[in-house]
Amino acid sequence: MRSDQRRLRVLQAIVQDYVHTREPVGSKAIADRHGFDVSSATIRNDMAALEEGGLIHQPHTSAGRVPTDRGYRAFVDSISQIKPLSSAEKRAIETWLEGAVDMDDVLIRAGRLLAQLTNQVAVVQYPNRKRHALRHVELVPISDHHAMLIAITDSGAVQQRTLEISLTDELATSIAARVNSATVGKAGPEITLDSKEFDHLPPLEKRMVGAITAVLKDVMTDEAEERLVMAGTANLARTNLDFARTITPVLEALEEQVVLLRLFADVGDELAVTIGEENQDEGLAEASIVTSMYGEPGTSRLGIVGPTRMDYANAMVSVRAVARYLTRILGS
Template identity: 55%
Template sequence: MGDDRRLDVLRAIVEDYVATSEPVGSRALVERHSLGVSPATIRNDMAALEDAGFIAQPHTSAGRVPTDKGYRVFVDQLSTVKPLSGAERRAIAVFLENAVDLDDVVDRAVRLIAQLTQQVAVVQYPSLRRSALRHIELVPVGPRQVLVVLITDTGRVEQRTVEAAAEVDPSVVAVLRARLNVGAAGRRLTELRTALADVEQGFEPADRPFVRSVVELIEQTLAQESEERVVLAGTANLARTGVDFARSLGPVLEALEEQVVLLRLLTEMAEDQAPVAVRIGRETGHDGLVETSFVTTGYGDESGSSVARIGAIGPLRMDYPGTMSAVRAVARYLTRILAG
């Protein structure tokens, strides 16, 4: 849509409808916005927008509401997102930086987005499939027992215990720790089997069963923990929005319970070129979410690569600039914490 004036009219309709939840008429646009044209011109613009499918009239004699297509134009034309206040930024930093481990970070992040946006918050857990090993620690905890600690570049920690058939020499544990870190540190799951394949060859035959058991445990742990999952918070916010979902909340809640649906959407949205991706209504590709919009962005390390996504799901009538700003801000702090 190339007409700047009609784009201004559409923007005003979206903003008013988000703010009031009431269909917007030409008189309201004249009173609330300085559009610089007569009411008759605005009515003509609204008629053109309706003919093009950007707005619709829900009832006879009612004002107009944005359609999915109208929201899409509005979002695509956003040049800036609503900035967070200094107090909000400080609150985000303090809240997230007080986390004690990755689980706590994820839990705090999802609750924070739900609070900031008053919508359903979604945080994709950093998967070991996309993570790299930062360090492997081996800690003797008994004559035949060794604790294996795996630390990823996203701060995730996995611990398992190996029990050897015979007493383990601490010097063997020290050598194995060094060789594992040389071979595995910085490598992703798909590269590890090759990297660890020859580790046991440098040990005496009597020590190789123990070495082999440690390597197998590492591989099994990474395979078991590579399944992706998402964490939700703020589901009750959907009932507080004041939005009348035409088909009730049931289909929306059912869709949110299906992790495979959310993971598919997050994966697809990771391909978007925009820093903050938005799926509106039918763009979600799921019948249960046709009355919602999904705003996400990636988080990961400060080099710009993303290990997972974070976002918010709310009604079509959402505050897009504010939601996009909150999601992006939390993602930035999350990236900073994980990179540190």
């Protein structure tokens, strides 16, 4: 075996042992656990070369070595094939996701499942809704001075808003018909009061229609906003020792969903891993993110966030598997 091949094996052994034990790894432990057909002195030389290359470092004097971000990157890049899930694991994922009653439920289930499979924080991006348009509007008087606006989108989502407005049943039906005629098939930015359907309305009714279309525009704009489902945040507390400083910056980054959405948008590969300082946000400088596309190509992602000391192979196979099953279920 060439020295560069052996050094890669030594790096892989260090990553695997450190992930498993959280303890710095020494040359004797590598020789004993991984069956190298060389002496401990040779392994020490290999470790010195890996340290010089910035792939491992010694946290304190007389200690073993731990991987750096560059070391984890080299390890992840060396994973040529991802071990598939067992048949039992596949059936469990399929059964759990197929039990969902609607899209919200299936995304929540996917997040919980991913958090459980990886023991990390799971993040699931809602399918891109920016192209969705209005399908139908209803106005229902609920008191002398209030009415319920019900908006149904072409995705099947139903949104309700209470309006402070006085409507008789007859007037509600008439205005709803005009609003439907003027707005059905339009997305949020396209909904305006500027329509021939609203020409020649009496001033009072025109003010009512103006209030209704303004709320409807807000409803459809909210529908277009990107949203995330998160699960397993408590898993970070159990890995607090893996952060040199504190988990607070990671928690703050998770709360700022725009940070995660931006990270998702910056990743182009179907299955991607970003490690430590590869993450653009400073709060995630001690974290790793494993993501995969699902649904229509390039539209949505799901993934996990955790410390750089994570089981990358398990994370990658779990993220990819849940993404594939989610794609299948949403497409059926």
